[in-house]
Amino acid sequence: MLVPKVLRNLTRKRVLTMEWMVGESPNSLLVRSGASSEAVDEFTEVQQLEAKRCLLDLVSKGVEATLVQLLETGLLHADPHPGNLRYTPEGCIGFLDFGLLCRMKQEHQIAMLASIIHIAYGDWGALVCDLASMDVVRPGTNLRRVTADLVEALGEVDYREGIPDIKFSLVLGKIWSIALKYHFRMPPYYTLVLRSLASLEGLAVAADNNFKTFHAAYPYVVKKLLYDNSASTRRILYSVIFNGKRELQWKNILLFLKVGSLRGGPMGISMSASNEPASQTSEHDVSELLNIILRLLPSKDGAVLRRLVVTADPVSLCSAMISKEAILFRQHISNVLADVIYAWMSKTIMRDNKPWSPYKAQTIELEEQTKTTTLSQLYTIMRDRRVKVIFYRMVREVRRHPVLLLRSCWSCFTIAVMALLISVPRFIAHCTESFFNSLAFVPRRIAVGLQQTF
Numbered sequence: 533m534l535v536p537k538v539l540r541n542l543t544r545k546r547v548l549t550m551e552w553m554v555g556e557s558p559n560s561l562l563v564r565s566g567a568s569s570e571a572v573d574e575f576t577e578v579q580q581l582e583a584k585r586c587l588l589d590l591v592s593k594g595v596e597a598t599l600v601q602l603l604e605t606g607l608l609h610a611d612p613h614p615g616n617l618r619y620t621p622e623g624c625i626g627f628l629d630f631g632l633l634c635r636m637k638q639e640h641q642i643a644m645l646a647s648i649i650h651i652a653y654g655d656w657g658a659l660v661c662d663l664a665s666m667d668v669v670r671p672g673t674n675l676r677r678v679t680a681d682l683v684e685a686l687g688e689v690d691y692r693e694g695i696p697d698i699k700f701s702l703v704l705g706k707i708w709s710i711a712l713k714y715h716f717r718m719p720p721y722y723t724l725v726l727r728s729l730a731s732l733e734g735l736a737v738a739a740d741n742n743f744k745t746f747h748a749a750y751p752y753v754v755k756k757l758l759y760d761n762s763a764s765t766r767r768i769l770y771s772v773i774f775n776g777k778r779e780l781q782w783k784n785i786l787l788f789l790k791v792g793s794l795r796g797g798p799m800g801i802s803m804s805a806s807n808e809p810a811s812q813t814s815e816h817d818v819s820e821l822l823n824i825i826l827r828l829l830p831s832k833d834g835a836v837l838r839r840l841v842v843t844a845d846p847v848s849l850c851s852a853m854i855s856k857e858a859i860l861f862r863q864h865i866s867n868v869l870a871d872v873i874y875a876w877m878s879k880t881i882m883r884d885n886k887p888w889s890p891y892k893a894q895t896i897e898l899e900e901q902t903k904t905t906t907l908s909q910l911y912t913i914m915r916d917r918r919v920k921v922i923f924y925r926m927v928r929e930v931r932r933h934p935v936l937l938l939r940s941c942w943s944c945f946t947i948a949v950m951a952l953l954i955s956v957p958r959f960i961a962h963c964t965e966s967f968f969n970s971l972a973f974v975p976r977r978i979a980v981g982l983q984q985t986f
Contacts, residue, residue, distance in 0.1 A: 533593070533597045533600075533624065533625055533626075533627065534553065534618075534620060534624050534625070534626040534627070535626070535627055535630075536550040536551045536552075536553050536626070536628065537550065537551045538550055539551065553618050553620070553626045553628065554618075554620060554621065555618030555619050555620040555621070555624075555626050556586070556618065556619050557614055557615065557617065557618060557619075558587060558590060558614040558617050558619070558735050559614045559615075561583045561584075561586055561587040561590070561619065561739075562583075562587065562614075562735075562738055562739065564579055564580060564582075564583035565580050565581075565583040565584040565587055565739050566580045566583075566584075584739050584740065586619055587619075587735065587736070587739045588736055588739060588740060588743065589619075589623065590617065590619045590625050590735075591732050591733070591735050591736035591743070591748070592736075592748045593624075593625045594612060594617065594625050594732045594735075595729070595732055595745060595748040595749050595752075596748070596749070596752050597625060597627075598612070598728050598729060598732065599749055599752050599753065600752075602636065602641065602644060602725060603641050603644065603645050603753075603756060606635060606636045606637070606638065606641055607633060607634075607635055607636075608633065608634040608635075608636065608721075608724065608725065608728065609627050609630060609632075609633065609728070610632045610633060610634040610724035610725070610727065610728055611629065611631070611632040611728075612627065612728050612731055612732060613731055614735065615628075615629075616628045616629045632724070634720070634721045634724040634725065635721070636721050636725075639665065640665075640666050640667075640721065642665075642764045642765070642768070643662045643663075643665035643666045644662075644666065644725070645753065645756065645757075645765070645768060646658070646662045646665075646768045646771075647659055647662040647663070647666070648746075648749065648750070648753050649753065649757070649768055649772055650662060651686075651703065651746075652746065652750060652753075653772060653784075654686075656679055656682040656683050656686060657675075657679045658771065659682065660675050660678050660679050660682065661675070663716070666719070666722060667717060667719055667722075668711070668716050668717055668718065668719065668722060669714070669716055669717075670714075670715065670716065670717055673714055677714075678710065678714055681710050681713070682706075682707075682710060685706040685707075685709070685710060686703065686706055697744065698744065698746070699733065699737070699744060699745065700729055700730065700733050700744075700745035700746065701730050701733055701734070704726055704729075704730060729745060729749075732745070733745045736748075757769045757836070758828075758836055758837070759833050759836065760836070761835045761836050761839075765836075766836065766839065769836065769840070770840075770843065772784055773785055773840060774843070774844065777845065777848070778843065778844060778845045778848075779844070779845050779848035780840075780844045780845070780848055780849055780852055785840070825837070826912075826913060829913055829916070829919055830912045830913050830916040830918070830919060838918060838919075838922065841922050842922060842925070846925065846926040846928075846929035846930060847929060847930060847933060847936065849926065850926060850930050850936060850940055851936065853940075853943075854936075854939050854940055854943045862943065862946070862947055863950070865947055866947050866950035866951045866954065867951075867954065869947065869948070869951035869955075870950075870951040870952075870954035870955040870958070871955075872951075873951055873952065873955035873956075874955040874958050874959055877955065877959045878959065878962070881959075
């Protein structure tokens with residue numbers, strides 16, 4: 533995000549002088565993309581596709597920039613129409629004309645964040661409470677009737693990958709109709725925020741009718757909840773992740789981690805438009821999610837995740853880990869343990885083996901390759917005291933349930949056996965390959981004689 537600097541030595545009471553910003557306006561990008569009927573034949577198909585990509589990138593970054601202003605700084609550029617936006621050659625979004633600004637209170641920022649999450653999960657009752665916290669719903673309004681009308685108006689929303697597959701303008705229109713019915717108040721900041729998001733979505737829809745603002749905004753909102761360790765954001769996260777019995781909602785936490793791992797590009801669009809088979813996508817997602825968990829748990833940014841694990845009911849957490857839905861996670865853990873065993877065997881057994889000494893450098897290099905980021909993260913977790921405390925607490929609670937303890941032990945045994953079955957054949961195959969490669973040092977005449985014999 534770029535903001536032009538004010539040249540104060542050239543600024544007077546009636547004249548504001550700012551630096552010149554080089555970049556294209558959204559209107560020119562719309563014309564080049566073919567979305568506008570003006571001079572469409574003047575541009576090639578490649579130019580149209582490039583203009584469309586730039587426009588969608590501008591809108592995605594504009595949505596994220598708006599959310600940063602909305603949820604972080606509280607000071608919002610409230611007039612992002614096409615004349616006030618520029619897309620620079622470096623791929624940045626520039627804002628012009630700061631004559632219309634909006635400042636939000638912190639409690640309104642938190643309520644706005646909660647409303648995005650509750651819309652994403654279809655929790656319309658909580659959304660009404662968020663609107664009340666934003667001073668939109670008047671005191672004394674029958675919240676149950678408002679909730680019933682919201683359920684009737686928005687209950688048919690379809691979800692794709694856990695994110696509402698609906699345009700922001702449509703949600704805004706339905707909420708607006710209910711607001712007129714119950715005489716909601718529209719604070720100036722609320723109207724300006726909705727106007728900003730609707731303007732950005734209008735730009736994107738002009739170039740791509742399938743663009744969804746929620747898909748662009750949701751990854752940032754999830755990251756805000758996962759990395760912001762404040763009490764207010766934790767309350768919002770817990771309301772989604774846990775049920776009334778402090779039981780972890782497995783699907784919700786997986787969705788949070790998956791969406792939170794998305795970064796760069798038109799966020800959320802690539803996730804929903806993937807053409808990969810479902811099985812391949814699931815295995816790839818599981819690998820990415822496990823890497824995120826291993827990275828976050830011992831890190832400074834993992835305070836929210838560690839609090840989630842500590843707050844969750846240990847019995848429900850253990851049940852989730854051995855459930856049928858977590859089978860891909862267990863398989864991936866087996867693969868990680870297999871890498872650990874394979875690296876250890878390569879280091880211990882092949883250390884002083886003389887016949888294979890020409891390939892000792894290859895073995896060391898292979899060992900370094902095996903210690904991937906996932907392995908180093910696993911080693912870090914095993915040495916982290918905070919993770920050990922969480923693990924011992926979980927074991928103490930699970931010991932009170934003999935059946936669950938037995939199933940957990942059997943699951944751990946299965947993971948260990950699978951790791952051995954994966955690592956040992958790999959090591960034998962590597963040893964065999966190294967042994968036959970050493971035959972390349974046999975004198976040439978013997979090798980030629982063996983070749984003629986066979």
